[in-house]
Amino acid sequence: MAKRILIVDDEPDICEILRFNLEMDGYDVLTAEGAEEAQRIVDNYLSAGNSIDLILLDVMMTPKSGFEWAKELKSDARTVGVPIIFCTAKTLEEDLLQGFAIGSDDYIFKPFRISEVKARVKAVLRRTRAESEESKTILPGPTSSNIIKYEGLVINLDRKECYVDNKEVLFTRLEFEVLALLLSKPGQVFSRERILQVAWPSNTIVLDRTVDVHITRIRKKIGRYGDYLRAKFSYGYMFGR
Amino acid sequence: MAKRILIVDDEPDICEILRFNLEMDGYDVLTAEGAEEAQRIVDNYLSAGNSIDLILLDVMMTPKSGFEWAKELKSDARTVGVPIIFCTAKTLEEDLLQGFAIGSDDYIFKPFRISEVKARVKAVLRRTRAESEESKTILPGPTSSNIIKYEGLVINLDRKECYVDNKEVLFTRLEFEVLALLLSKPGQVFSRERILQVAWPSNTIVLDRTVDVHITRIRKKIGRYGDYLRAKFSYGYMFGR
DNA sequence: CGAAGGTGTTAAATTCTTGTTAAACTTTTG
DNA sequence: CAAAAGTTTAACAAGAATTTAACACCTTCG
Numbered sequence: 026m027a028k029r030i031l032i033v034d035d036e037p038d039i040c041e042i043l044r045f046n047l048e049m050d051g052y053d054v055l056t057a058e059g060a061e062e063a064q065r066i067v068d069n070y071l072s073a074g075n076s077i078d079l080i081l082l083d084v085m086m087t088p089k090s091g092f093e094w095a096k097e098l099k100s101d102a103r104t105v106g107v108p109i110i111f112c113t114a115k116t117l118e119e120d121l122l123q124g125f126a127i128g129s130d131d132y133i134f135k136p137f138r139i140s141e142v143k144a145r146v147k148a149v150l151r152r153t154r155a156e157s158e159e160s161k162t163i164l165p166g167p168t169s170s171n172i173i174k175y176e177g178l179v180i181n182l183d184r185k186e187c188y189v190d191n192k193e194v195l196f197t198r199l200e201f202e203v204l205a206l207l208l209s210k211p212g213q214v215f216s217r218e219r220i221l222q223v224a225w226p227s228n229t230i231v232l233d234r235t236v237d238v239h240i241t242r243i244r245k246k247i248g249r250y251g252d253y254l255r256a257k258f259s260y261g262y263m264f265g266r
Numbered sequence: 267m268a269k270r271i272l273i274v275d276d277e278p279d280i281c282e283i284l285r286f287n288l289e290m291d292g293y294d295v296l297t298a299e300g301a302e303e304a305q306r307i308v309d310n311y312l313s314a315g316n317s318i319d320l321i322l323l324d325v326m327m328t329p330k331s332g333f334e335w336a337k338e339l340k341s342d343a344r345t346v347g348v349p350i351i352f353c354t355a356k357t358l359e360e361d362l363l364q365g366f367a368i369g370s371d372d373y374i375f376k377p378f379r380i381s382e383v384k385a386r387v388k389a390v391l392r393r394t395r396a397e398s399e400e401s402k403t404i405l406p407g408p409t410s411s412n413i414i415k416y417e418g419l420v421i422n423l424d425r426k427e428c429y430v431d432n433k434e435v436l437f438t439r440l441e442f443e444v445l446a447l448l449l450s451k452p453g454q455v456f457s458r459e460r461i462l463q464v465a466w467p468s469n470t471i472v473l474d475r476t477v478d479v480h481i482t483r484i485r486k487k488i489g490r491y492g493d494y495l496r497a498k499f500s501y502g503y504m505f506g507r
Numbered sequence: 508c509g510a511a512g513g514t515g516t517t518a519a520a521t522t523c524t525t526g527t528t529a530a531a532c533t534t535t536t537g
Numbered sequence: 538c539a540a541a542a543g544t545t546t547a548a549c550a551a552g553a554a555t556t557t558a559a560c561a562c563c564t565t566c567g
Contacts, residue, residue, distance in 0.1 A: 234526085237544065438514085500553080
């Protein structure tokens with residue numbers, strides 16, 4: 026799978042130039058123009074069970090500097106291992122930066138040559154791949170969340186959250202339960218009766234038309250995946266193409 | 267227990283770089299951007315019964331220079347023994363600095379290499395530990411604390427204490443137990459039933475509305491982290507972004 | 508005992524969820 | 538094809554869940 030790189034720079038032009046070049050090299054590229062937006066992206070991807078493999082981080086940003094954000098990343102168990110390449114103007118002492126970078130981190134000075142950025146990215150990703158394969162043998166790994174995916178449709182059973190192409194979509198409880206059930210066995214048709222039995226609290230008695238209404242509501246929320254939520258005439262519903 | 271280092275420098279970037287590196291080495295780090303703020307921190311910590319083990323002090327600061335403040339520290343019985351590492355640009359006479367530094371103090375010139383700072387810090391703290399152990403024949407022995415962190419939100423399970431951005435916040439027992447549970451698995455939704463089961467003494471029977479009230483009370487106490495204590499409608503509560 | 512602080516309940520405001528209905532639409536069946 | 542059966546959808550009213558303040562009842566501790 027393609028490595029996913031997050032570029033954080035408050036200069037949109039720089040983001041776009043980097044995006045273009047790194048996408049050419051076959052990476053998945055995300056961009057953010059500040060720490061706050063970047064954090065949102067990171068949260069979304071991680072809770073949806075996707076990894077971020079590298080962050081290209083501008084040091085000089087307002088209101089939160091790249092350093093500050095990096096510190097937060099390093100104090101969060103989920104992101105402590107994500108390598109960072111710091112970008113900064115040459116004014117800062119090189120040694121300081123070197124001290125800041127830990128683990129697989131790296132740093133690079135502006136104005137940079139694109140070829141240099143590409144080389145560093147490649148080097149950092151090679152290093153982390155090597156590292157993670159070393160530790161794979163020993164470590165149980167950070168708690169992997171309880172996640173069901175179908176292409177870009179993801180539900181996180183721990184968080185009770187649903188993501189559509191990496192954007193969180195708010196679900197009510199019943200909607201969540203119904204989708205979780207159907208998604209747990211794509212291609213399996215569930216009768217309305219069975220859906221009510223599983224997704225509704227026990228002892229609730231409602232018309233089975235109710236299921237239809239919920240299906241409609243879910244369809245609207247999951248966008249392009251709505252079509253996958255299919256009625257099987259006179260049997261019930263199923264998730265799948 | 268981790269040694270506590272106070273960094274005083276009017277350049278926030280330098281504070282942050284030093285903080286990052288020293289925290290990585292396992293120190294507790296405080297920063298201040300001037301003598302006045304630094305004095306407040308020192309007062310707070312000392313009156314709360316916490317020690318400051320080392321001060322990394324920039325000499326060139328306005329309005330009060332590092333030298334001036336150091337003089338005050340040396341004339342205060344509570345702080346006369348706290349070692350200081352003075353940082354200054356190379357322009358100052360080395361002899362002058364050497365003359366100023368007394369006891370376990372040290373000095374270091376900017377621009378410094380991080381590795382050098384780390385080495386000096388380690389050396390100074392070793393020296394002071396040696397000194398203080400002369401006078402303490404019986405040590406209680408360092409205890410590795412049981413700590414859960416989420417960014418600046420820290421709870422110490424041994425001491426049953428909670429810190430918000432390095433300031434202690436008083437928690438009641440139930441509040442502490444509830445937060446500890448949620449914080450033990452960020453991103454996991456806990457039902458009210460489960461929270462009552464775990465955080466309340468066994469055999470207590472209370473309405474589950476009670477949990478809500480405690481959540482509200484905790485939210486108020488943890489300030490900016492209050493938003494991370496999230497209700498998942500009709501499921502329960504979860505800690506996380 | 509009395510003060511201080513912790514805890515559970517209540518109630519009201521607010522916000523969000525859900526079942527039903529009804530009408531339009533689609534598919535199946537005779 | 539026409540009737541019957543099944544599905545989709547919008548709208549709405551009922552009611553469930555959450556947040557908070559307030560208060561009463563505890564326990565603890567001097």
